[in-house]
């Protein structure tokens with residue numbers, strides 16, 4: 001196990017006039033044994049960052065260190081990492097056992113040591129009864145567990161996960177999330193997990209890196225990111241539905257953007273902000289009210305049992321004062 005330190009990491013693709021800058025200088029100190037999620041929209045550079053740690057992409061500038069070792073110029077096989085991919089990348093003609101054992105055979109690990117490690121990983125992942133099967137005889141979730149098993153047996157210093165759950169259906173994703181958490185509790189291996197799904201990020205991360213267009217917008221615990229988003233980008237990316245952002249909120253200072261989450265608005269008999277209701281969505285235990293304050297959109301979450309407004313109604317809402325966020329309207333940064 002080891003820490004992972006990114007110092008001013010920069011990535012440009014291409015060369016000459018065709019240079020495409022994609023990572024603009026990322027700094028992050030990841031502690032030994034931490035589970036870190038990198039989250040951000042498509043194209044923000046999260047896979048590129050992960051692939052640079054893995055050694056699958058060259059690093060244009062800065063340094064990446066695993067423990068005390070700078071690995072910038074080390075080939076992937078010598079970095080002591082194991083990567084789990086979205087598409088499993090299993091060998092179709094090999095059994096589950098052989099898929100898990102393959103990397104160790106190549107590394108010339110002794111046969112009985114291989115068997116011991118594969119059996120242990122299979123036990124942790126509940127794959128013991130499937131070791132003789134071929135990948136095509138497994139469900140998607142089982143295949144992903146084999147891919148994780150193959151990473152575990154290598155006993156790496158760092159685990160890298162590249163959207164490993166995105167091929168699974170919603171129920172299986174939720175289950176596999178819990179398995180990954182359990183695995184991390186048992187093994188305590190430093191992990192970097194890439195996803196574009198903020199729910200996955202919030203539930204899995206000990207700390208999360210929120211990326212936007214090649215920049216690290218925030219690095220913090222899920223609580224910090226939810227309660228004190230560093231920018232309007234983070235505020236609107238984390239949380240579902242996203243935080244309301246108002247540039248002309250009643251009583252707000254000019255030049256500022258006011259943020260309030262839909263769950264932090266209370267419906268009151270009068271006073272507060274007058275909201276023209278446009279649509280009401282029922283989501284099982286709660287309702288989302290979509291409306292307008294002046295010319296700006298506002299979403300209000302109301303709990304089960306509260307009277308539901310109708311489209312065309314005017315309701316009054318009061319933001320909880322300690323839940324209000326203020327951002328610079330120009331830069332989007334938290335004030």
Ligand SMILES: Nc1ncnc2c1ncn2[C@@H]1O[C@H](COP(=O)(O)OP(=O)(O)OP(=O)(O)O)[C@@H](O)[C@H]1O
Nearest residue numbers: 013014020022041042043044045046047048049196
């Ligand atoms: N080989 C390449 N040459 C030029 N540009 C590239 C290359 N690979 C990736 N890019 C660009 O780098 C940016 C970051 O890509 P990357 O795959 O890291 O994003 P991502 O956040 O992982 O997105 P996604 O969630 O869609 O996989 C994108 O704008 C992409 O178009």
